[in-house]
Amino acid sequence: MKILILSTPVGTLSSGIGGGVELTIYNLIQEMQRRNHLVKVVAPKGSYLQNADIVGIEGNLHIPAQTQTRDIPTVMPQNSVLGNMWEYARQVQSDYDVLVNFAFDWLPFYLTPFFQSSIAHFISMGSLSDSLDHGMTQTAQKYPLNFGVYTKSQANTFPFANVCECLGSGIDLSLYQFRESPDKKLAWLGRIAPEKALEDAVKASEITQIPLLIFGKIQDEQYWHSIVTQHHQAPIEYKGFLSTIDLQRELGYCQALLMTPRWVEAFGNVAIEALACGVPVISYARGGPAEIIDDCKTGFLVTPDSIEGLVTAINRLPEINRHDCRRSAEQEYSLTTWGDRFELWLKRICSE
Incomplete structure (x- = not known):
């Protein structure tokens, strides 16, 4: 064609x-x-x-x-x-x-x-x-x-x-390297804008005191500034908008990807990118991610807008086999x- x-x-x-x-x-x-x-x-x-x-x-x-x-x-x-x-x-x-x-x-x-x-x-x-x-x-x-x-x-x-x-x-799975042993850190990936509710992931990081790496385009500068100002004690680090090769290299060492959409996410390419690296996904049970994540196997689906739910899921991450995450990406995506x-x-x- x-x-x-x-x-x-x-x-x-x-x-x-x-x-x-x-x-x-x-x-x-x-x-x-x-x-x-x-x-x-x-x-x-x-x-x-x-x-x-x-x-x-x-x-x-x-x-x-x-x-x-x-x-x-x-x-x-x-x-x-x-x-x-x-x-x-x-x-x-x-x-x-x-x-x-x-x-x-x-x-x-x-x-x-x-x-x-x-x-x-x-x-x-x-x-x-x-x-x-x-x-x-x-x-x-x-x-x-x-x-x-x-x-x-x-x-x-x-x-x-x-x-x-x-x-x-x-996605092109050959571009994503599987990492079996992560460091003690979390990831959030996406456009930095209000509908993505990055502040929820930051709050969960603040409660657990597990560092949160933030990847993506800052689309709303005022929104980003308000998060940094209000959560100045949270262990967060902005890593920028990276190429696929650089992103997967950093993402693979994270314990989990947090997805906190305030709206109905159509899909969530970031979810399958994480799974391809063996990284479990913790997401609100809203929209596309709820169709991607196999709850309690490749990640956790939590009550939408529940910070407590995010924290509980983070504490349960040792239950997830990262090989199951990679297999899911290979079989479905x-x-x-x-x-x-x-x-x-x-x-x-x-x-x-």
């Missing part, structure tokens, strides 16, 4: 602003190319991914949906990078068998009936906007095969859950397994 991927309009690829969707796009490119498909990516100018053919598009970035309220009206910035990306796609669509949309934005869904080429919509978040839900539902009614999501938990936040293809995710599902979905869409 000839595949044109249209990226998120909230930031350049490799900036970290797009969160887990950046890793998903990178892994999709690598796996589809390995299968001898031709893949090109359209993304905001300045984007970079190794071994990827990227067309950089000028324009103003969009505001991430998770930073806005549910009732916000449908808007576009002046000289929208998303509008410019899809104008490029309109011009070249006949060169491709399928277009894959990764933008969590109204425009690609609205444009779907006006394109001659098939558009596969991969939705990277749960429901966040009433107006976007309405637009997606209208498109899903006309194109019920064209909607893909990570998990059932994510799909169930939308009115059109019954037509969503649950595709999961996958390899790029080959995920690529089979994604490829089949795209071929079904192309055949319609």
